[in-house]
Amino acid sequence: MGNLGYQAVFRLLASRPGVVCERVFLAEDGAAPRTLESSRSPAEFDVLAFSLSFEADYPNIVRMLDACGIPARAEARRAGARSWPLLLAGGPATFLNPEPIAPFFDLFLIGEAEEMLTEALDRVFEGSAPRNELLLEGLSSVEGAYRPAAYTPVYGDDGDLCEVVVADGAPRSVLRRYVTDLDRNPVTTAVAARDAVFGEYYLVEASRGCEWGCRFCAAGYMYRPVRHRSKEGVTRDALAGLSVSSTIGLVGAEMASHPGIASTCERVTAAGGRVSPSSLKADMISPRLARALAAGGTRSVTIAPEAGSERMRRVINKNLNEAEILRATDLVVGDGVESLKLYFMCALPTETAADLEGIVELTTRIRARMMEPARTRGRIGRIKVSINPFVPKPWTPFQWDPMLAVGDAQRRIRFLRRTLARIPNVDMESESPREAYLQTLLSRGDRRVATLVEALARDTRGWWSVLQAARRDHALCGGADPDRFVHGEYALDTLFPWDFIDHRIQKSYLWLERRRALAERETEPCDVATCHTCGAC
Ligand code: SF4
Numbered sequence: 223m224g225n226l227g228y229q230a231v232f233r234l235l236a237s238r239p240g241v242v243c244e245r246v247f248l249a250e251d252g253a254a255p256r257t258l259e260s261s262r263s264p265a266e267f268d269v270l271a272f273s274l275s276f277e278a279d280y281p282n283i284v285r286m287l288d289a290c291g292i293p294a295r296a297e298a299r300r301a302g303a304r305s306w307p308l309l310l311a312g313g314p315a316t317f318l319n320p321e322p323i324a325p326f327f328d329l330f331l332i333g334e335a336e337e338m339l340t341e342a343l344d345r346v347f348e349g350s351a352p353r354n355e356l357l358l359e360g361l362s363s364v365e366g367a368y369r370p371a372a373y374t375p376v377y378g379d380d381g382d383l384c385e386v387v388v389a390d391g392a393p394r395s396v397l398r399r400y401v402t403d404l405d406r407n408p409v410t411t412a413v414a415a416r417d418a419v420f421g422e423y424y425l426v427e428a429s430r431g432c433e434w435g436c437r438f439c440a441a442g443y444m445y446r447p448v449r450h451r452s453k454e455g456v457t458r459d460a461l462a463g464l465s466v467s468s469t470i471g472l473v474g475a476e477m478a479s480h481p482g483i484a485s486t487c488e489r490v491t492a493a494g495g496r497v498s499p500s501s502l503k504a505d506m507i508s509p510r511l512a513r514a515l516a517a518g519g520t521r522s523v524t525i526a527p528e529a530g531s532e533r534m535r536r537v538i539n540k541n542l543n544e545a546e547i548l549r550a551t552d553l554v555v556g557d558g559v560e561s562l563k564l565y566f567m568c569a570l571p572t573e574t575a576a577d578l579e580g581i582v583e584l585t586t587r588i589r590a591r592m593m594e595p596a597r598t599r600g601r602i603g604r605i606k607v608s609i610n611p612f613v614p615k616p617w618t619p620f621q622w623d624p625m626l627a628v629g630d631a632q633r634r635i636r637f638l639r640r641t642l643a644r645i646p647n648v649d650m651e652s653e654s655p656r657e658a659y660l661q662t663l664l665s666r667g668d669r670r671v672a673t674l675v676e677a678l679a680r681d682t683r684g685w686w687s688v689l690q691a692a693r694r695d696h697a698l699c700g701g702a703d704p705d706r707f708v709h710g711e712y713a714l715d716t717l718f719p720w721d722f723i724d725h726r727i728q729k730s731y732l733w734l735e736r737r738r739a740l741a742e743r744e745t746e747p748c749d750v751a752t753c754h755t756c757g758a759c
Pocket residue numbers: 433446447448747748749750751753754755756757758759
């Protein structure tokens with residue numbers, strides 16, 4: 223319920239005449255799922271639609287279908303005499319690469335839903351075929367629809383994908399849809415759910431995409447080009463949201479670059495509320511924004527240097543230097559923010575011991591800058607350092623690169639934990655490299671990985687044991703080697719499982735960005751008014 227995309231789709235469907243839309247979530251105790259609105263079984267509905275933001279949720283699809291008594295594989299549903307709901311999926315994990323879950327679904331809608339779903343429903347209501355055919359034909363006739371049954375992958379002797387056979391009438395590539403004008407499709411909290419993640423916030427979407435082009439970041443590529451809502455629209459929705467909650471969450475990939483952010487924060491603060499932006503690029507935090515955040519009572523701000531050394535920040539195209547990070551620290555701490563959260567990644571391509579030490583050195587310098595205002599105030603805040611192992615994602619310049627071996631990543635995290643523990647007032651949290659392995663596998667895998675997704679959902683041994691078993695016995699992964707997806711280094715001409723999606727970004731551009739990364743050269747942020755370099759604009 224904390225996902226605004228999910229809420230936008232729910233609002234769109236629930237407000238459409240002729241459509242009944244109800245929500246259903248997987249119960250932790252394994253109880254049979256029932257819809258929240260009318261307590262019906264999902265199996266009674268015409269369509270069962272999944273919103274998928276994170277790959278780690280994939281086993282939950284199978285658990286949900288098992289709990290509903292619905293065959294997980296689309297082929298098995300088609301083969302039986304009984305008719306089942308049409309299974310549909312969307313959400314950011316599916317625009318990156320839907321293949322590891324393709325065997326479960328009849329249809330994916332690739333991209334932003336607002337216009338695509340409206341067009342698809344128009345076609346369903348205009349059609350006159352029998353009900354079950356009408357749904358699949360109508361929904362799959364829009365641009366952005368992907369029907370996995372129309373595509374047959376072929377694997378070579380080396381086990382890699384070598385060809386995809388496309389059925390007559392199906393498009394060779396599927397265009398990822400996006401909406402051009404966010405003000406025509408404003409997205410705000412549709413259902414206030416206090417117990418959900420971000421339940422205490424009223425959420426307002428302020429932008430989609432990001433102009434900065436960080437090379438590890440899938441969101442920065444798959445939502446291109448960047449689009450901002452007008453500051454008038456965001457402010458109006460934020461002020462209206464104060465009747466629901468006194469805290470307004472502004473949602474976007476990078477909020478400090480939004481042209482109206484400071485004025486929106488000031489207006490909300492003046493009206494007695496508080497703004498919490500989802501993420502701020504340190505060098506874009508203006509003195510006015512820092513003051514507005516502190517005046518609204520914000521006590522903790524997140525800064526994401528992502529890498530400790532200047533060299534590594536050039537490799538990942540962070541467009542952010544140490545002086546800018548320290549200046550941002552001075553601004554926010556000087557204006558009253560007490561605590562900081564710092565995001566870093568480790569195990570990035572080309573990372574050396576010096577880059578890891580850079581994380582510790584930068585944290586030490588940031589802490590030193592926090593101390594002076596803290597002493598004056600008589601209160602010393604804390605620095606929480608969050609370390610995430612690098613996951614190579616489709617549709618980024620690092621899609622050709624391997625994830626570091628789990629043991630090596632664990633050693634690097636242990637080094638950081640040991641050295642950061644010596645700095646007072648600093649706490650460290652990290653994501654486990656094993657989880658990063660699973661995430662890489664589920665984001666870079668092909669259809670064969672669906673077998674492993676089923677095992678992860680049903681096998682009681684625990685997910686890491688199941689993965690280890692699949693590394694030894696590839697039959698558990700549909701005949702594919704899981705390590706190839708995770709630790710494989712790919713050639714420029716590799717046919718990736720996700721290549722059939724058209725994100726309008728040329729593969730040659732991503733490769734060029736990868737070469738620039740290895741040469742430690744930065745790329746300027748997007749200028750959507752004049753640039754046509756990557757192909758998205
Ligand atoms: S064409 Fe240029 S401005 Fe547009 S998304 Fe690509 S790099 Fe950014």
